[in-house]
Amino acid sequence: MDLRGKTIVLTGASGGIGEEAARQLAQAGARLCLVARREEELQRVQQAIEAGGGWARSYACDLSDPADLDRCADRLLAENPRIDVLVNNAARSIRRPIREALDRVHDYERTMQLNYFGALRLTLRLLPRFLEQGAGHVVNISTMSSQVPIPLFSAYLASKSALESFSRSLNAELAHKGVSCTVVYFPMVRTPMSSKTAIYKHMPMMDSAKAAGWIVEAAAKRPARVSSPLGTLGGLAMAALPGVVTRLSQPLFRQMDRQLKKKLERD
Ligand SMILES: NC(=O)c1ccc[n+]([C@@H]2O[C@H](COP(=O)([O-])OP(=O)(O)OC[C@H]3O[C@@H](n4cnc5c(N)ncnc54)[C@H](OP(=O)(O)O)[C@@H]3O)[C@@H](O)[C@H]2O)c1
Numbered sequence: 226m227d228l229r230g231k232t233i234v235l236t237g238a239s240g241g242i243g244e245e246a247a248r249q250l251a252q253a254g255a256r257l258c259l260v261a262r263r264e265e266e267l268q269r270v271q272q273a274i275e276a277g278g279g280w281a282r283s284y285a286c287d288l289s290d291p292a293d294l295d296r297c298a299d300r301l302l303a304e305n306p307r308i309d310v311l312v313n314n315a316a317r318s319i320r321r322p323i324r325e326a327l328d329r330v331h332d333y334e335r336t337m338q339l340n341y342f343g344a345l346r347l348t349l350r351l352l353p354r355f356l357e358q359g360a361g362h363v364v365n366i367s368t369m370s371s372q373v374p375i376p377l378f379s380a381y382l383a384s385k386s387a388l389e390s391f392s393r394s395l396n397a398e399l400a401h402k403g404v405s406c407t408v409v410y411f412p413m414v415r416t417p418m419s420s421k422t423a424i425y426k427h428m429p430m431m432d433s434a435k436a437a438g439w440i441v442e443a444a445a446k447r448p449a450r451v452s453s454p455l456g457t458l459g460g461l462a463m464a465a466l467p468g469v470v471t472r473l474s475q476p477l478f479r480q481m482d483r484q485l486k487k488k489l490e491r492d
Contacts, residue, residue, distance in 0.1 A: 231309040233250055245434050439451045
C-alpha cells in the first residue's frame, strides 16, 4: 500500500522506536498523529517532521488513563476525517522475577493498563471509523520474548500476549470488512526502554532505525505478522514442544545473564 496521504495514529511517538517510526512514516508521505505523554517531546518530533516537508500533529495523552485516552480519541476523530492506520506502540516494561513480585500485583495491573487496555481502548474507539470507511489497519507492537520462553518479564509478556490474542480475534472477525491487524515481534532494540536494564549494556541489539522499518513494513504491506526468523522458529518450537524447549533454553538464559553481568563488572 502506498502510504502517501494516509493518516497514521502512532502512539509512543515521543521517543525510542516510535520517534524513529514517525520520521520514516512521514518520509513515506503519511500524515502523522503523534501520541504520547510528553508534549514538548512530541512537539520536537512534529517540528522535525515539518522541517523535512512532512505533516504531523501532536496529541499529548496518558494512555493508561481511560478519561484522558477518551479525550484524545475524540480529538483524533474530530480533527481527522479519515484515519487509515493505528500503531499501538506505547508500552512500559518491567523486569522482575516472579518470586520478587509476590506482593506486587500492581506490576501486572500497570503493564496491562497501558500495554493491553490502553491499546485496546484506542483500537475500539477508532474501529467505528475504520468500519465506516470499509478500511483500516491496526499495528500492534509486541516482542520476540513472547515467542520464546524468556524469564523475568512475566508482567510485561502477559500484557503483550493479551494484545496478540486480541489481534488474532480482530483479523478473524473483521478482515472481510476491510479491517486488519499486524503483530510486530521486535527482538531487543537499543532504546530508553532496554537501556533501563544495566546488564543489557553489552547485549547485541537491533537499532531503532531498523525496528522502525518493521513498523513501516507493517503499515504498508499489512501482513498478519512481522517477525525475525529466530522468533518465528521459537514460536514453532514452543507450539510443538513447550516443555522441552522451556527446559533446554532456561540454563542458556541464566548463562547469558551471568556473562552480561561479568562484562558489566569489567567496565
Ligand atoms: N526496546 C526493546 O528492546 C523492545 C523489544 C521488543 C518490543 N518492544 C516494544 O516496542 C515498543 C516501543 O518500545 P521502545 O523501546 O521504543 O520504548 P521507549 O523508548 O520506552 O518509548 C516508549 C514510548 O511510549 C510512550 N509512553 C509510555 N507510557 C505512556 C503512557 N502512559 N501514555 C502514552 N504514551 C506512553 C513514551 O512517551 P512518553 O514518556 O512521552 O509518554 C515513549 O514515546 C513497545 O511496545 C515495546 O514493548 C521494545
